[in-house]
Amino acid sequence: MKLLKLNNLSLKFFLLTLCVCSIPVKGQNISKERINELAGSYTLSSDQLLFELLSIPNDANNTEDIYQNIGWCKKEFQKRNFKITEIETQTVPLLLAERHSPENKKTVLIYLQLDGQPVDKSKWFQDNPYTPTLKKKNQKGEWESIPWSQFNNYKDDWRIFCRSSSDAKGPVAMFLVALDAISKENIQPDFNIKVIMDFEEELGSPRLPQAVIDNSRLLKSDMLIIFDGPRHISNKPTLTFGARGIATITLTTYGPITDQHSGHFGNYAPNPALGLSKILASMKDDDGRVIIPGFYDGVSIDSATQKILQSIPDDENEIKERLQLGSVDKVGSNYQEAIQYPSLNIRGLNSGWINEQARTIVPASARCEIDIRLVLETDPLRLIGLVRKHIQGLGYFITEDVPTKEERMNNKKVATFTYEISYQSFRTDFDSEVGLWLKSALKNAFEEDPIMIRMSGGSIPISPFVKTLNIPAVTVPTVNRDNNQHSPNENLRMGNYREGIKTMIAILSEPLND
Numbered sequence: 001m002k003l004l005k006l007n008n009l010s011l012k013f014f015l016l017t018l019c020v021c022s023i024p025v026k027g028q029n030i031s032k033e034r035i036n037e038l039a040g041s042y043t044l045s046s047d048q049l050l051f052e053l054l055s056i057p058n059d060a061n062n063t064e065d066i067y068q069n070i071g072w073c074k075k076e077f078q079k080r081n082f083k084i085t086e087i088e089t090q091t092v093p094l095l096l097a098e099r100h101s102p103e104n105k106k107t108v109l110i111y112l113q114l115d116g117q118p119v120d121k122s123k124w125f126q127d128n129p130y131t132p133t134l135k136k137k138n139q140k141g142e143w144e145s146i147p148w149s150q151f152n153n154y155k156d157d158w159r160i161f162c163r164s165s166s167d168a169k170g171p172v173a174m175f176l177v178a179l180d181a182i183s184k185e186n187i188q189p190d191f192n193i194k195v196i197m198d199f200e201e202e203l204g205s206p207r208l209p210q211a212v213i214d215n216s217r218l219l220k221s222d223m224l225i226i227f228d229g230p231r232h233i234s235n236k237p238t239l240t241f242g243a244r245g246i247a248t249i250t251l252t253t254y255g256p257i258t259d260q261h262s263g264h265f266g267n268y269a270p271n272p273a274l275g276l277s278k279i280l281a282s283m284k285d286d287d288g289r290v291i292i293p294g295f296y297d298g299v300s301i302d303s304a305t306q307k308i309l310q311s312i313p314d315d316e317n318e319i320k321e322r323l324q325l326g327s328v329d330k331v332g333s334n335y336q337e338a339i340q341y342p343s344l345n346i347r348g349l350n351s352g353w354i355n356e357q358a359r360t361i362v363p364a365s366a367r368c369e370i371d372i373r374l375v376l377e378t379d380p381l382r383l384i385g386l387v388r389k390h391i392q393g394l395g396y397f398i399t400e401d402v403p404t405k406e407e408r409m410n411n412k413k414v415a416t417f418t419y420e421i422s423y424q425s426f427r428t429d430f431d432s433e434v435g436l437w438l439k440s441a442l443k444n445a446f447e448e449d450p451i452m453i454r455m456s457g458g459s460i461p462i463s464p465f466v467k468t469l470n471i472p473a474v475t476v477p478t479v480n481r482d483n484n485q486h487s488p489n490e491n492l493r494m495g496n497y498r499e500g501i502k503t504m505i506a507i508l509s510e511p512l513n514d
Contacts, residue, residue, distance in 0.1 A: 288329025
């Protein structure tokens with residue numbers, strides 16, 4: 001009888017111990033060795049998830065494609081016990097995934113992007129840009145395809161070629177895999193998680209600012225981290241504390257009302273392509289600096305900022321060699337300094353036809369697309385106004401619509417000028433709570449301080465969150481810098497995929513409430 005009683009007590013103790021052991025641990029640092037093991041094993045087991053995600057076409061201009069991606073995200077986040085809310089806009093919704101625990105004091109908002117740039121299939125070295133294709137370099141230095149079945153035997157320098165593999169579905173897969181990894185370790189973040197998914201980033205996220213304003217209570221958080229963008233060129237762990245904003249201009253010049261034979265009218269009808277070329281050439285000097293008066297006003301690099309920029313281990317010769325450039329613009333004295341200023345870039349030109357379609361004509365019009373990268377110190381409307389005023393100063397009558405016959409006949413030079421401001425820049429202090437927390441997480445995983453970048457040259461739609469929610473934001477880039485994002489043959493380096501998973505495991509397990 002006493003033996004039976006002892007056995008019952010032992011059984012109760014065993015069950016109690018089992019119960020206690022099954023309770024998830026909150027915010028516990030995992031050792032570097034264990035993080036490495038988890039990242040390695042979960043990289044190998046995630047091939048199906050990654051292949052499935054990348055295989056869904058995601059051209060931001062194709063609503064049908066985008067809704068397939070929305071459906072996939074809803075399914076995968078619900079699997080991981082997230083509550084899903086669709087934030088409606090005039091076009092496609094934003095998706096919010098939330099996971100809360102009553103005892104967690106703080107909430108981290110995570111930004112993910114799911115849409116992609118259009119593709120020109122003729123420029124891709126594979127049949128379908130939306131079919132994830134594993135490749136390695138052969139002895140000639142060319143990328144050759146490997147069967148996807150070799151994923152489990154990958155080498156770090158192999159690449160996955162597919163649209164959005166780096167920008168930015170790869171980081172989405174990394175995040176989901178990292179969630180699975182810490183779940184296996186019975187660890188839960190000691191913070192609430194809100195994940196906002198953007199499906200129009202490549203269109204400039206035109207509906208996002210108003211959606212954030214309209215849903216500020218729903219999105220309320222303590223900080224924002226962005227899983228997007230490439231690491232520093234050294235490919236070492238990186239944190240980026242800001243990004244430039246973006247505005248765009250479309251400029252069209254006009255010649256004859258329809259294309260005309262260049263033999264009959266080549267010395268008579270003004271050529272709009274030549275006129276447009278002169279406008280564009282007048283905006284910059286030979287060193288690439290914008291010479292429109294006042295364009296750089298308000299921006300200066302003080303000694304403290306200079307020290308921050310000089311701490312970044314750039315190799316200027318390596319950058320030029322990668323880009324195969326014999327000279328670079330002189331907006332700043334080096335790469336990091338250059339991207340602290342607003343830029344004016346010609347992103348596309350069109351007039352008549354070229355190559356085998358070339359025709360002997362005086363074209364009816366010429367058009368260019370311009371992007372202006374914004375920094376905190378500059379007002380977007382002011383910069384756009386300076387560009388418009390400059391064109392007017394060259395003798396152009398400017399309209400916002402296609403000019404009428406009267407406008408064309410009554411003015412020597414006519415141009416259509418339209419613009420759109422997508423979003424402003426943002427910048428966060430290195431010693432902010434989110435900055436110190438992320439730095440600690442990455443140092444725990446990689447045993448070295450991450451490279452801390454003041455501001456990236458690219459643009460992401462983060463300022464609406466920073467401004468409306470009044471929270472700091474930091475980007476955690478993970479992909480390889482030579483990934484061809486926005487271009488044909490976009491790719492994700494396998495070593496970066498694994499280390500991205502490693503990075504996110506470290507962040508999700510890093511205590512925030514200590």
